[in-house]
Amino acid sequence: MRGDQINLQNIVARSASNAPSPQIRDGGVEEVTKLIDVSRCIGCKACQVACSEWNDLRDEVGECVGVYDNPLDLTPNTWEVMRFNEYEDEQGNLEWLIRKDNCMHCEEPGCLEACPAPGAIVKYANGIVDFNSEHCIGCGYCVAGCPFDIPRISEKDEKAYKCTLCSDRVFHGLEPACVKSCPTGSIMFGTREDMHELAAARTDFLKGRGYEKAGIYDPAGVGGTHVIYVLQHADKPEIYGNLPEDPRISPMVDAWKGVTKPLMSAAVGLAALTGFFHYAIKGPKEEPEDDPDERTATAAVRTDEESASPDSQEGDRP
Amino acid sequence: MSHSNTKKGILRYTWWARTNHWVVAISFVLLVLSGLALFHPFFWSFTGLFGGPIPTRFIHPWIGVVMSLFFLLLAVQFFKESFIKRHDIQWLKQIRDVLSNRDEKLPPVGKNNAGQKLVYWIMVACVPVLLVTGIIIWRPYFADAMPLWLLRFAVMVHAYTAFLAIITLIIHIYSGIWVKGSIRAMVQGRVSKAWAKHHHNLWYEEVMKERNPPSADKDDDSSRQQQSP
Numbered sequence: 001m002r003g004d005q006i007n008l009q010n011i012v013a014r015s016a017s018n019a020p021s022p023q024i025r026d027g028g029v030e031e032v033t034k035l036i037d038v039s040r041c042i043g044c045k046a047c048q049v050a051c052s053e054w055n056d057l058r059d060e061v062g063e064c065v066g067v068y069d070n071p072l073d074l075t076p077n078t079w080e081v082m083r084f085n086e087y088e089d090e091q092g093n094l095e096w097l098i099r100k101d102n103c104m105h106c107e108e109p110g111c112l113e114a115c116p117a118p119g120a121i122v123k124y125a126n127g128i129v130d131f132n133s134e135h136c137i138g139c140g141y142c143v144a145g146c147p148f149d150i151p152r153i154s155e156k157d158e159k160a161y162k163c164t165l166c167s168d169r170v171f172h173g174l175e176p177a178c179v180k181s182c183p184t185g186s187i188m189f190g191t192r193e194d195m196h197e198l199a200a201a202r203t204d205f206l207k208g209r210g211y212e213k214a215g216i217y218d219p220a221g222v223g224g225t226h227v228i229y230v231l232q233h234a235d236k237p238e239i240y241g242n243l244p245e246d247p248r249i250s251p252m253v254d255a256w257k258g259v260t261k262p263l264m265s266a267a268v269g270l271a272a273l274t275g276f277f278h279y280a281i282k283g284p285k286e287e288p289e290d291d292p293d294e295r296t297a298t299a300a301v302r303t304d305e306e307s308a309s310p311d312s313q314e315g316d317r318p
Numbered sequence: 319m320s321h322s323n324t325k326k327g328i329l330r331y332t333w334w335a336r337t338n339h340w341v342v343a344i345s346f347v348l349l350v351l352s353g354l355a356l357f358h359p360f361f362w363s364f365t366g367l368f369g370g371p372i373p374t375r376f377i378h379p380w381i382g383v384v385m386s387l388f389f390l391l392l393a394v395q396f397f398k399e400s401f402i403k404r405h406d407i408q409w410l411k412q413i414r415d416v417l418s419n420r421d422e423k424l425p426p427v428g429k430n431n432a433g434q435k436l437v438y439w440i441m442v443a444c445v446p447v448l449l450v451t452g453i454i455i456w457r458p459y460f461a462d463a464m465p466l467w468l469l470r471f472a473v474m475v476h477a478y479t480a481f482l483a484i485i486t487l488i489i490h491i492y493s494g495i496w497v498k499g500s501i502r503a504m505v506q507g508r509v510s511k512a513w514a515k516h517h518h519n520l521w522y523e524e525v526m527k528e529r530n531p532p533s534a535d536k537d538d539d540s541s542r543q544q545q546s547p
Contacts, residue, residue: 016359116356117371137371139356140457144469158372158458250467256474264481265358271485275492282419285497288516315332316507 007171013123015115029125033195034165034176036100037202037230038240039211040186043068043082043098047178047187051080051102054166054177074101076154079163080178083241087233099229099240100178100187103150103163105129107223110249111162113257114145127192127226128165136160145257147222147247165226195228202230221248327508328525330429336507338392345385350484352378357477379456386449393442399429400439405520406432426519437490444483451476 009022010029052058059077062070068084080102087095109129112121120135121142131142131151138158142151151160166176174180175189188198199216206214215234218224229243237243312318331339352374355364368374408425409416409432415423416433430438454472455461461469494501499513514522 016362018359116359116362118359118362135371137356137375138457139375140455140461140469141473143461144455144466144473149466153457153462155458250470252467252470252474256470256477261358261477264477265354265360267481268354268484268488271488272492275488275495278417278492279496282417284495285419285421285517287499287510288512314329315334316329317333 007124010125011122012125013109013112014119015112015121016118025125031125031127031192032165032170032189032226033127033192034105034179034227035188035190035195035199035230036227037186037188037199038097038099039202039206039214039230039232040184041082041098041100042184042186043084043096044183045082046181046183047100048078048080048082050177050181051163052078054169055079055164074150074152074162076152076156076161079103079161085239085241087239089233095232097232097240099243101241102178102227103129103165104148104222105163105165105226106147107225108249110145110147110222110253111142111151111160112145113249114141114253116141124167126170128167128170129226130164130167131160131162133159133161145249145253147244147249192226199228199230203234206230206232217243219244219247221246327510328514328522329507330503330509330514331507333507335392335395336504338388338395339504341388342385342392345381345388346483346487348381349378349385350480350487352381353480354484357480375457379452382449382452386445389441389445393438393445396430396438400435402432402435402439403428406435421516427517427521428524429518429521431518433489433493437486440486441483444479444486447479448476448483451479 007025009025011021014021057077057079059071059075062072064070065072069081071078071081074081080100083099083101085097085099087097089095105128107127109121109123111131112123112129115121116139117135117137120132120137121129122132123129136159138153138160140151140153140160142160143149143153151162153160166174166178169176176187179187179189188195190198196216196218203214203216211232213233213235215231217229217231217234217237229240231237231240231243233239237245348368351361351364352368354361355368355371355374356378362371365371365374368377405425405427409427412424415421451472453460454464455469455476464472494504497517499509499517503509503513511522514525
């Protein structure tokens with residue numbers, strides 16, 4: 001892996017931007033992927049701690065509600081959580097399925113599509129989707145855009161936060177903090193190709209151990225993700241803390257941010273232009289100059305003058 | 319030519335109707351500018367009008383609340399005069415004559431023509447939708463409490479409704495520029511009698527009737543028959 005993978009000249013997608021990003025660098029940057037092998041996770045949460053430590057995040061101390069999940073959900077200060085699931089298989093055997101939940105770094109990121117602030121969300125050539133919080137305006141559109149319910153808006157500074165895949169570490173040729181801290185090798189990091197090879201090997205191993213439905217979670221609906229899972233029961237992703245079976249950017253987000261967005265914008269401009277040209281071609285409806293009816297008008301004027309009512313009585317002024 | 323801002327003209331909009339209209343109008347334009355800025359990057363530079371992107375995001379919903387309140391008052395004021403009548407349908411059927419300035423062919427209409435009434439009813443439909451969907455996606459106050467599907471639905475409906483309202487607004491503003499005398503009516507309150515008779519004959523006759531009861535002026539009836547064949 002090369003250190004220059006994350007670079008201002010290696011941005012391949014940028015939120016709310018019409019002009020393309022720098023293009024001169026061509027190839028050379030391999031896509032990275034984080035592989036989370038759920039079958040090897042022991043739920044120690046070392047990754048959660050490492051994440052807080054590296055990213056300098058300190059969430060509030062929560063309360064125990066009787067489950068291991070802590071905190072219960074992602075927060076602006078907790079960019080990954082372990083989701084603990086007790087699953088009973090067909091034979092009645094209990095399985096403890098623990099999934100590390102964090103940003104999936106989609107190939108086609110819904111957050112980036114929804115974001116209205118130019119450059120607040122970027123995707124690097126290596127596949128990492130990053131929030132440039134300097135440009136974030138705190139509108140929360142990314143929350144609506146994300147198919148995985150990942151971004152959280154901080155109450156402290158009203159900006160959106162999520163896992164960066166330790167883009168700062170990757171920049172320096174290091175693996176993400178969670179990968180570094182994992183004691184069982186459940187979290188691996190490398191090129192997309194290598195991780196898929198490794199995931200395939202793990203899947204085969206699990207199949208040999210009786211997990212016939214073991215497989216790789218790399219959902220095609222979002223163009224694949226740069227965080228992939230090895231699941232023992234790949235046919236039932238929902239048992240892993242509601243991992244969506246076929247995630248895709250919501251049709252409602254597409255209807256809002258898809259082709260209709262430029263079309264509606266153009267229609268607004270066209271409407272104004274139509275008005276101008278209608279005026280130029282047909283002309284205005286000029287003030288009629290003639291008095292409608294001499295008798296009535298004179299009578300009315302007389303009435304007005306006779307009544308001599310102050311403006312306030314008719315309602316001209318308060 | 320009789321000018322509208324004189325005692326000789328007819329009072330079309332009271333001081334309160336005018337004030338109310340312009341509070342709504344100004345806040346609506348500010349909402350359009352700040353909303354478009356957050357809708358398409360082409361309009362992003364409009365954020366500069368509001369002191370930057372974050373102030374734009376912050377101020378937009380507050381302006382929306384102000385506008386909604388004043389719009390409610392305006393909608394109540396204009397409610398009765400906005401019912402669509404039979405002659406309004408005829409007027410709409412002759413929209414080509416309207417657009418081509420063939421005013422002499424048009425049926426006489428009341429205080430508001432069908433176009434103005436449509437603007438009223440479209441806005442009456444749009445503003446509550448914009449208010450409710452806007453509150454749902456309002457950060458940091460409400461959005462966090464909403465389920466994701468509702469956020470997505472609200473943000474989509476907000477955009478489409480705003481589009482309809484903006485197109486209606488553009489038509490409304492253009493009509494004001496196109497029909498000379500109407501902007502002055504909304505700014506200063508009065509229109510000339512000729513203007514009233516030309517554009518809103520039924521309303522003109524109503525006003526004249528109040529000023530000169532028919533019993534006092536025999537010719538009034540015959541003249542009305544001529545005006546509205």
